[in-house]
Amino acid sequence: MLIGIVLFLFLAVILYDYNVYLNKVRVQEKVVYYSLMLISLCILLLQNANVSIPSPAEAIINALRALPGIQ
Amino acid sequence: MATEKITFHQSAYSIVLFCFGSSVIIGISSSANQDGWISIILATICIIPVFLMHARIIKLFPEKNYFEIIETVLGKKIGKIITALMLWYSVHLAALVLCNFGEFIQVFDMPETPKLSITILMILTTVYLARSGMRSIGKWSVVGICFLLFVVLFTFATSVHQMHFENLLPVMEASPSQILKSSFEIFTFPYGESVIFLCVADSFHKKDNPYRVFFLALAIVLPVFLTVFIRNLALLGLPMINASYFPSYIAVRIIEIGDFFARIESSISSNFILAGIVKIAICLLAASKGIVSLFGLQNNRVFIMPVGMLALALSSILYTSTMEMFIFLDYYMYYALPFQIIIPLGVWIVAEFKRRKKGQMINTPEDASL
Amino acid sequence: MVKRFLICLLLVAMVLLLGGCWNYKGLDQLNIVLGIAVDFDKEANQFNITYEVADQASAGKNTMIKSRIVKSQGKTLLDAARNAKRKEADKLFFGSTNILVLSRDIALEMGIQPVIDWFLRDGECRETMHVALSQEDTAEAILQRSGQMSGIVSINLHDILREDRSIVASTRNVKLYELYDILELRNSAVLPAIHKAEENADQQIAELNGIAILQGDRLKGFLTPEETKYLLFLENIIKSGVLTLSAKSEKTDDISLEIFDNKTKKSFAYNQDKIVVKFETRTHVVIDENHSKLDMMDPEVIKQIEKAGEEMLEKNLRDLISKIQHEFQTDIFGFGEMIHKKDLKLWKQLEPSWKEIYPTLEVDVKSKLIIRDSAFIK
Numbered sequence: 001m002l003i004g005i006v007l008f009l010f011l012a013v014i015l016y017d018y019n020v021y022l023n024k025v026r027v028q029e030k031v032v033y034y035s036l037m038l039i040s041l042c043i044l045l046l047q048n049a050n051v052s053i054p055s056p057a058e059a060i061i062n063a064l065r066a067l068p069g070i071q
Numbered sequence: 072m073a074t075e076k077i078t079f080h081q082s083a084y085s086i087v088l089f090c091f092g093s094s095v096i097i098g099i100s101s102s103a104n105q106d107g108w109i110s111i112i113l114a115t116i117c118i119i120p121v122f123l124m125h126a127r128i129i130k131l132f133p134e135k136n137y138f139e140i141i142e143t144v145l146g147k148k149i150g151k152i153i154t155a156l157m158l159w160y161s162v163h164l165a166a167l168v169l170c171n172f173g174e175f176i177q178v179f180d181m182p183e184t185p186k187l188s189i190t191i192l193m194i195l196t197t198v199y200l201a202r203s204g205m206r207s208i209g210k211w212s213v214v215g216i217c218f219l220l221f222v223v224l225f226t227f228a229t230s231v232h233q234m235h236f237e238n239l240l241p242v243m244e245a246s247p248s249q250i251l252k253s254s255f256e257i258f259t260f261p262y263g264e265s266v267i268f269l270c271v272a273d274s275f276h277k278k279d280n281p282y283r284v285f286f287l288a289l290a291i292v293l294p295v296f297l298t299v300f301i302r303n304l305a306l307l308g309l310p311m312i313n314a315s316y317f318p319s320y321i322a323v324r325i326i327e328i329g330d331f332f333a334r335i336e337s338s339i340s341s342n343f344i345l346a347g348i349v350k351i352a353i354c355l356l357a358a359s360k361g362i363v364s365l366f367g368l369q370n371n372r373v374f375i376m377p378v379g380m381l382a383l384a385l386s387s388i389l390y391t392s393t394m395e396m397f398i399f400l401d402y403y404m405y406y407a408l409p410f411q412i413i414i415p416l417g418v419w420i421v422a423e424f425k426r427r428k429k430g431q432m433i434n435t436p437e438d439a440s441l
Numbered sequence: 442m443v444k445r446f447l448i449c450l451l452l453v454a455m456v457l458l459l460g461g462c463w464n465y466k467g468l469d470q471l472n473i474v475l476g477i478a479v480d481f482d483k484e485a486n487q488f489n490i491t492y493e494v495a496d497q498a499s500a501g502k503n504t505m506i507k508s509r510i511v512k513s514q515g516k517t518l519l520d521a522a523r524n525a526k527r528k529e530a531d532k533l534f535f536g537s538t539n540i541l542v543l544s545r546d547i548a549l550e551m552g553i554q555p556v557i558d559w560f561l562r563d564g565e566c567r568e569t570m571h572v573a574l575s576q577e578d579t580a581e582a583i584l585q586r587s588g589q590m591s592g593i594v595s596i597n598l599h600d601i602l603r604e605d606r607s608i609v610a611s612t613r614n615v616k617l618y619e620l621y622d623i624l625e626l627r628n629s630a631v632l633p634a635i636h637k638a639e640e641n642a643d644q645q646i647a648e649l650n651g652i653a654i655l656q657g658d659r660l661k662g663f664l665t666p667e668e669t670k671y672l673l674f675l676e677n678i679i680k681s682g683v684l685t686l687s688a689k690s691e692k693t694d695d696i697s698l699e700i701f702d703n704k705t706k707k708s709f710a711y712n713q714d715k716i717v718v719k720f721e722t723r724t725h726v727v728i729d730e731n732h733s734k735l736d737m738m739d740p741e742v743i744k745q746i747e748k749a750g751e752e753m754l755e756k757n758l759r760d761l762i763s764k765i766q767h768e769f770q771t772d773i774f775g776f777g778e779m780i781h782k783k784d785l786k787l788w789k790q791l792e793p794s795w796k797e798i799y800p801t802l803e804v805d806v807k808s809k810l811i812i813r814d815s816a817f818i819k
Contacts, residue, residue: 005191015450053388064402310625
C-alpha cells in the first residue's frame with residue numbers, strides 16, 4: 001500500500017512540476033532534477049519493499065567511534 | 072534570478088523559529104539534570120563568538136549566499152567540495168527534523184499510522200513554503216513567533232500553581248564536566264545549526280546590520296529556552312523528565328485548572344509544527360541553492376522539490392526506532408562540529424586574510440584571484 | 442486549467458493521507474474506562490484486572506450514564522487489556538481513566554513499580570490519574586457496587602480524593618507522575634487507602650481510610666485518617682479540616698476548630714554532628730462547635746483554647762513523626778531530599794548511611810494556632 005502511495009506521490013509531483021517549471025528550464029537542470037528524483041524514488045521504493053538500506057546514521061556513529069576519545 | 076529580500080525583523084524571527092525547530096519539543100538537554108539552565112546560559116555565551124563570525128562573513132559579502140562566498144574565497148575546486156559537504160548537511164538536517172516530527176506524531180498521536188504518510192504531508196507543506204520564497208518564510212516567522220511565545224507564556228502561566236520550584240535545587244550538583252558536555256550538546260543542537268542561515272544570507276538586506284539580526288534572535292531564544300526548561304522541571308520533577316522522550320509534551324499534559332481546563336498539550340504539537348516547517352523549509356532552500364552552486368545552474372526554485380524528496384527518502388532510512396534517534400543525538404555534536412564551526416571558521420579566516428591582502432571588499436571571484 | 446486539476450489531485454491525495462485515518466476511532470467504537478483495579482493471582486500467575494466502563498448502551502437523553510464492570514486476565518497488564526477484546530465489542534480506551542486501585546497483595550509482594558510502569562508507558566493513560574491502594578482482599582472489591590447503589594464508583598472516588606484535603610483532610614491523594622517522582626527521589630511512597638464501609642443493612646460503599654506507607658515500592662503499613670491529617674500538616678498541603686480538643690484537658694473533646702489556613706515551614710539545623718529537623722506550623726482556625734460552657738468572649742478562654750490546641754497539635758505531630766521514624770523507618774517526609782536540596786556537601790557525607798541515620802534524627806515541632814473568630818454566635 002505504501003508503495004502505491006509513494007508512486008502516486010512522485011507521479012503527481014512530477015506532473016505538477018512539469019507544467020510549472022520543467023518546460024522552462026535548461027537541459028542540465030532537468031538532468032539534475034530527474035536524477036535526484038530517481039535516487040529518492042529508488043530509496044523509498046526499496047525501503048517500503050522491505051529491502052534493508054544501510055543507514056547513514058549508523059555509518060556516522062561507527063566512523064565517530066573509530067576516532068579516539070569518543071565512545 | 073533575483074533573490075527576495077526580507078526585513079530586519081523577519082530575518083531575526085526566522086532565525087528564532089529555526090532554533091526552536093526541534094528543541095521546544097525535544098526539550099533541552101538534560102545530561103546535567105537540574106543544572107540544565109546553567110548549560111543553556113553557558114551555551115548561549117559560547118555561541119556569541121560563532122554568531123559574531125557568521126555576521127562578519129555576511130558583512131564581508133553583503134547579499135551573497137554562503138556557497139557563492141565559499142567559491143569566491145576558497146577557489147573553485149575546494150569550493151565545490153565544501154559546497155557538496157554543506158549540501159549534504161542541509162539535506163541531512165532536513166531529514167533529521169522530519170524524523171523528529173514523524174517519531175513524535177507516531178509515538179504520541181497516531182501509533183498505527185505509518186510514519187511515511189505523516190512525513191509526506193510534512194515535506195509537501197514545507198516544499199510549498201520554501202517555493203514561496205524567503206519572503207513567505209519571513210512573513211510566516213512573524214506570525215509563528217507570536218503564536219509560539221503566546222503558547223510558551225500561556226502554558227507557564229496556567230501551570231504556576233502546580234509548579235515545585237525546589238525541583239531546581241540543589242544547584243551545581245552536576246560536575247563541571249557534565250555541565251560543559253551538556254552545554255556543548257545545546258551549542259550544536261540547536262544553536263550551531265544556524266550556520267544554515269549563511270546559505271540563505273543573500274536574502275538579508277545590505278543595509279541591515281547582520282550583528283543586530285543575530286543578537287536580536289539570541290535575545291529572544293535564550294529567555295524562551297529558560298522558561299521552557301524551568302516549566303518542565305518545576306512541573307514534572309527530575310525522574311519524570313529523565314524518563315520522558317518529549318518532556319515538554321508530558322509537562323503540558325499534566326496542567327489542570329479546576330475541573331474544566333486540562334488537556335492543552337496539542338498547543339505544544341502545534342508549536343512544533345509551526346517552528347519545524349520553518350526549519351525544514353530553510354534547510355531545503357539552502358540545499359537547493361547548494362545544488363545551483365555545485366552544478367553551475369541558475370534557477371534554484373525548481374530544485375526544492377527533488378531536495379525535499381531526497382530528505383524524505385533519507386528520513387525513512389535514517390532510523391528504525393525512536394531509541395536509535397535519541398542515541399544518535401549523543402553523537403550529533405561531534406558529527407556537526409565540522410559543518411558548524413570548522414568550515415565557517417576556515418572561510419572567515421581566509422576571507423579576512425585575503426581582504427587584508429587586498430585592502431578592500433571582495434565581491435567577485437576575479438577580485439579574489441588578484 | 443491543467444494546473445488546477447493537478448492541484449486538486451494533490452489535495453485529494455493529501456486528504457486521503459490526512460486525518461489520521463489509520464487511527465480514526467469513532468466514539469461508539471470506544472469502551473471508555475473510568476477506573477481500573479489491578480489484582481495478581483499467584484496460583485495462575487496472571488493479572489486479574491477489573492475495569493469500570495461507561496455503559497454507553499444505557500445512556501439516553503434523560504438518564505444519567507451508568508457504569509458496568511469488565512473483568513479480564515492476562516500475563517501482563519497490556520495482555521489483560523487486549524484480552525478484554527475477546528468478549529467486548531469495543532476496544533478499551535484509557536484516555537479518561539480517573540483512578541487506579543492496586544491490591545494490597547501486589548504492594549506486599551511484587552511491588553507497585555512494575556504495575557506503574559505500564560500506566561506511564563502506555564500512550565493512552567494520562568499521567569494525572571489518581572492511584573490508591575485497596576485495604577480489602579482484592580482491589581476489585583472497591584470498584585464493585587453493591588445492591589441498588591447508583592453513581593459511578595471511579596468518578597465518585599476521584600472526586601472524593603481530589604477534594605479531600607480541602608474538606609476532611611483524611612488522606613494524601615497522589616497522581617501517577619507524582620508517585621513515580623516520589624518513588625525515585627525518596628525511595629518511599631504514600632498512597633490513599635480505601636476500604637469498604639457499611640452504609641445500610643446490605644450495602645457497602647468504598648470509603649477513604651487513611652493512607653498506606655510504602656518502603657521502596659512495597660507496602661509497610663497503614664495510617665489512620667486521624668494520623669493522616671497530621672501528615673498533611675507536616676507536608677504543608679492541608680487546606681481545611683477539623684481539630685477537636687478538650688479545653689480543660691478532659692477525656693471528651695468539646696471544642697471543634699475548623700482549619701481555614703495552614704503554613705508549615707520545614708527546615709533543618711546541623712550542629713556538632715547532630716541534625717535537628719524543625720517544623721513550624723501556623724494555623725488559622727475558627728471555633729465552629731462549643732460543647733463546653735466556656736465564654737468565647739473572654740480573651741483568657743481564647744488563649745487557653747489556643748494553648749490547648751497548640752499542645753495537642755504538637756503532641757500529635759511529634760507522635761506521628763516518631764511513629765514514621767521508628768516503626769516504619771521510611772523517609773516519607775523527604776528529610777533526605779531536603780538535606781540534598783539545601784546542603785549538598787552534607788548530603789554527600791550522609792547518603793551512604795542514610796538508612797541508619799534517619800531513625801536517629803531529632804525533630805522539633807512548634808505550632809501556632811490563631812483563632813480567627815467563633816463563627817456566627819458568641
